[in-house]
Amino acid sequence: MLVRIFVSCLVLVISSAQDTPYDFQPQYDESFQGTVMARLDQLEAKVLDQELQLNSANDQINSLKEQVQRLESVLLVNISNNLKSRITEDKTSKVIGVSPYSAIFSPRTCLEARDSGLPEFKESGMYWIDPDGIGIGDGAIYVHCDMKTGTTSLGHDSEETIEIPKCTDPGCYSRSILYQNTTAKQAKALAEFSAECHQTIQVNCLGGPFTVEGIDYAWWNDVDGEIQTFWSGSDATVHTCQCGIDDYCVRPDLECNCDANVAVPLSDNGKITLKNVLPVTKLNFGRTIHNGGSHTLGKLICSGKSISPVYPRSCADLWRIGYTLNGLYPIQGDKHVEFVHCDFTLGQNVAQNRIGYVDVKSEPVQFYVQSSTSISVPNKDSPIIFNVTVLNEGGAMDISTGIFTAPKSGTYLFDFSGVSEPSTGVFSVVFYVNGVQKGSSFADDLRQFTVTLPSIWHLNKGDEVKLSISPTVGTLFSNNLYGPLLHFTGILLEEEIFTVI
Template sequence: MYWIDPDGLGIGDDPIYVFCNMATGSTAVPHDSESPTDVGHCAEPGCYSREVNYVASSRQMLALADLSAQCYQSIKYDCNYAPLELNGIDYAWWNDKNGVPQYFWAGSGNRTHICQCGIDGNCVDPAIKCNCDAAAPVQLSDDGVVTKKEILPITKLNFGRTQLETSSGVHTLGPFECSGQVVVDGMPSSCEDLWKTGHTLSGFYSVMGNLMMESVYCDFSKLPHESGFQSWVGFVDIKSSPTYFYVRKLYNYFAQLNTPIPFETEMVNVGRAMNSTTGIFTAPRTGKYFFSASGNTNFPASSYTLLFDISLYKNGYSVGTSRTDSYSSSSNLKTFTLQAILDLNKEMKFGWAFR
C-alpha cells in the first residue's frame, strides 16, 4: 500500500492510500463493498441498495482517471432465481460517478442492459443477455469488468426480485483500478496536456494553438474540469516575432488627399513591416494589430469653420477617421488622436491619409 496524491502534491484534497501492483503497473482504490454481500429478499426493482464508500475523495479519483490510460472495475453477481432483467423490467443497476443509473455489467456499453456472456454470445440461454436473466432455480453467475473510465467509479449497487425464499443474490465489487499513463501526442495544446505530462507549478506557459503558439495561464491547484484551470493570455507569436514601429512627420509639407502619408523620421521599425517612405504598413502575418496616430494641427485665423480629417486606410478603404475643427479669429493649435485595433490578413496594406 502506498500514499499517492493524483490531484497535485500538497494541493487539493488529502493524499490517498492505495494498492500499487508493481507487476501490472495498476493502482487500486479500495472501498467498503469488496467482500461478497448478500442482497437479502425483496421484490421491487432496486429494493436493495448499497452505497459504495471509497478511501479516496471523488476529486482524487477523477484526477487519477484523467492521468491514466485506462480505468476499470470488476463486478460479479451470483444469483439463484434472481434476474437482473425480466420481461423488459430492469430489477438491477448500478450508479456511475455522477449518480446516473447504468444497466451494462461489462465492457463500455451505453446504458444498455448486457453482461459479459451477452457480449461473448455464450449465455446459458441464447435469447438473453445475462446468465442471471434466465430466472432459473439454479446457481448462476454474471462476472464482468466495466471499462468506461469516463463514468467510473461505481458509487451505488441496486438489486431486486429476490423475494422468494429460494431466491438469492450476492454481489462482489472490485476496487476502482487504473493503469498506464495517458499519452499526449505532439506539442501540448492546453494546460490539461501539460498537467497530464507532469506539470504542477502554476504559471504562464506556451502551448500550440490552432494556427500559432499561444500563451496561457495554468492554475494547477485546480483540475482540468474546474473553472479557472486555464486562462488564455494571447498569441506568443507576437512576442517571438515582434512587429512594431514608431515614425514621425516633422517638417516636410504634404497636402495630397486620400494618399498614404510618408514619414521622414523612423524612430523604431522592428520587423521592417512599415515602409516610412511610402507610408504603407504591410502585415507580416495574419492577426490583430494595434495602430495609434497623434499630432498637432495648426489652424490659421478664419471667419468660418475649418476642418482637418485624418483617416486609417486598409487596402485602400477608409476604416476610421479622426476630425479636428477650428473657428477662430486667430491662429490656434489643435491636437488629434486616432487609434484602432484591426484584424489583418497576411500582406494586407495599411496607412494614414488626409481627407
C-alpha cells in the same frame, strides 16, 4: 494497591502498639481507620485516572508514529536517495557537480513511484499517492502498488461476497461502496493519469433479473453518481453482460444470464473498462424474490500512463502533464497559440481564464522588392517582374518569376505602389491569387498617375500571388534618375501554427 497495603500494615502496627507496656499509647479507633481508608480511596481513584490518561496519550503517540511512517515514503525523501538524479558526470564519469537540495516527491500513480527509481518504492505494498497533485486538491490516498507492473489497486469495503436480501421493487436493495482513504476526485484523477482502469463484478442470481421488459431492476452508480446498466465492457449505451459480449448467455435473445429470471442458480461476470465512469460507487438490485443472490465487486485497478497531448490545449492538459503552479501558460488554440491563466488549486477541476493569443511564427516571412526600370507586360496573365530585392526573409518571393508562394498558412498583408508613365492610356494593376483576380487599382494619363494596391488575404500553404497589368497597353514608370518608383511588399501577419497540412 501498594498504598492500600501500606496503610493496612500501618493500622495493624498501631493496633498492636496499644498492647505494649510503654507509657506512650497512640489513640486509635474505628473512626480514624475510616478516615484513612476514605482518603486512600480518593488517592487510588486519582492514580487510576492518571493511568487512563497515560494510556490514552500512549495510544495517540503510537497512532501518530504510524501516520508519520506512512507519510515518510511520500513526503520525506532523503537527500542521499535523491543525489543520484542530481549528479552530472563528465566524459570520464568523474563527478563534477552535485545539488545539495532534495525535492519532495509525491507520486501520482504506482507506475510513477516505480519509475522514480527511489528505494522507498522498491517493494510491492501499501503506499500513499496523490493523483490530483501534491499540495492541491484532496489529500493523498492509500493504495496497493505492484512494483513489478506499476499497477495501482484501490480497495473498498465490498470485496467479499455479500448476500442480496429478498425484496421486490426496482433497486430496493442498495449498497454504497466505501473506498479506503480516498475521494471521488482522487479516484477520477487516478483514472485520468492511467492508460487503463477496470473493475470486475460477479452477480449470482436466483431470479433477480437486471432488466425485464424494459424495466431496470438492477443498476450501478458510477463515480459521478450517474446510473449505469452495462455490466461489462466499455459501451455505456448498451445493457449487456460478458455473456452477451461473448455470445454465450443461457438464452441467445438476452444479454445477461440473470435476465432469464428463472428460479435456478445463474451468474454474470463482467469487467467494466470504461475508465472515465469508474469506480463503482453503489450497487442496486431488485425483484430478488428468492434467497441465494449475492454480489462481489473487485478493486479498482489502474495501470499504464495516459498519453499526454503533443501540444496542451487547456489548463487541464497542463495538469495531466504535471503542472501544478498557478500562472500564465501558452496553449494550443484552434489555429494559433493562446495565452491563459491556470488555477490548479482544485486539482483536475482546474480553472482556466483566457488572456489572449500569442503571436508565434515558425519562421518569419516578409519581402520587399523594387523595380528601377519601367515595366509593361506582354499580356494580362504575365506577372510584373521586379529587378531589385531589398528583403526576402523566408525566400517566398521569386524575383525571377514575380510570383510569391505562401510557405505557411495564415494571414498576409501585401502592398503595391507605383506611378503610371504619361500618355500610355488607361490601365489597372491587378492582384491575383492562384490565377484568380482578387483586386485592382486604376491609372490613366490625365488624372490618376499614382497606383496603390494594399490588401490583406488569408492564404493556405502553397497559394501563389502575383501582380499583372490589364489591359497590356499600360506602363509603370521608373528609372535610376529618380530612384526606384515601383514597390511591392508582403509580410505574414498571423500564422496558423496548428493547421494540419
